[in-house]
Every structure is written in structure tokens, then in C-alpha cells.
Amino acid sequence: MPSVPPLRPAVFFDRDGVVNVSPGDGYVLRWEDFHFAPGIIEALALCRARGYATILVTSQQGVGKGLMTQAALDDLHTRMQAELAQHGAALDGIYACTHLAGNCTCRKPSAEMIFRGRDEHGLDLTRSWLVGDHDRDIQMAINAGVPRTVRILSHHEPKVTADFTLAETAGLAALLREMLPVV
DSSP, X not given: OOOOOOOBOEEEEOTBTTTBOOOTTSOOOSGGGOOBOTTHHHHHHHHHHTTOEEEEEEEOTTTTTTSSOHHHHHHHHHHHHHHHHTXXXXXXXXXXXXXXXXXXXXXXXXXXXXXXXXXXXXXXXXXXXXXXXXHHHHHHHHHHTOOEEEEEOOSSOOOSOOSEEEXXXXXXXXXXXXXXXXX
């Protein structure tokens, strides 16, 4: 009888403000406006090298508002993945809520995107992490039972406590190198 492979832990990443430089209150609508956040490629590659799945969980209501099409968002994510792949840092999964507030069940802080990632990639949430820059990201992790969280400080005053707080993404790889065990 074949053995069942053990579930793998993951590091879940928010996109705007974590994987890429935050557009502020606006939206990244074109590849030309997408810029990787300092140190994020190194952090993603480190997670993968340590045996963690890397999963993007992002709210992209610019699609729901009609500011960009789903095809344009998919193209942006395809280009992002191609660039990350050149550095051994491609994401294992991308989950995006493109709906307007109140029109779905997947909008943060709902745990639905994390649960989809868990189910589709065989993930152990009890050994997983989340990196986000808003209360809704940290609360999503709490709602999903993801026990370790890292907040990248943004222009929003934090009300939900994260396990670790960094001023910017440039310090993320060093924190993960120290805290993330090899699996």
C-alpha cells in the first residue's frame, strides 16, 4: 500500500505592499507599474529552499471595479511568475479575490483563499506562516489557523497583532532565515 506524503507547510504572501511595492490607495493595473519589493525575491527563494510552498493570497478589486480585466490581471501574474522563476522563487499558487466588498465569501479577512491553497496543494496550516501588511491579512491567517504571522508596516495603523513586525520587506529574508525551520 503506497504511503501518503506528509502535508507540506506554506508561507502565504499578500501581494501589494509585500511581493510588490504598494501602489498606495490605488491599484497596480499594468506590468509597467509592478515593482518587486526590496528583498522579496530572496525571501521567496529561501522559503522554497527550506521546503515551504509559497502561496499568493491577494485582494484585487480593481477587476471588480472595472479598472482592469481578469485577463490583464492574469497577464500581470504570468509576467511576475516568469520573473520569479528566473531566480528560483516562483510561487506555487496564486489566489486572488477580484470581487467588490460584500459580493463574495473570499474577501479578506475570510480564510477562503488560504483554505483553497491548503486543499489544492496539500498544505499543513499548523506549520505555516503568512506575510502581510494590513490587519485583514493578519486576521485572515488567524481565521485560517495559520499560527505565525509577519506584518510589513504600511501607512495603516495596526490593530491586529502579528507575531513579527518589520519596517520593510528588505528584512524579511533575514527574519525567515532565522525563524523558518527546514522541512
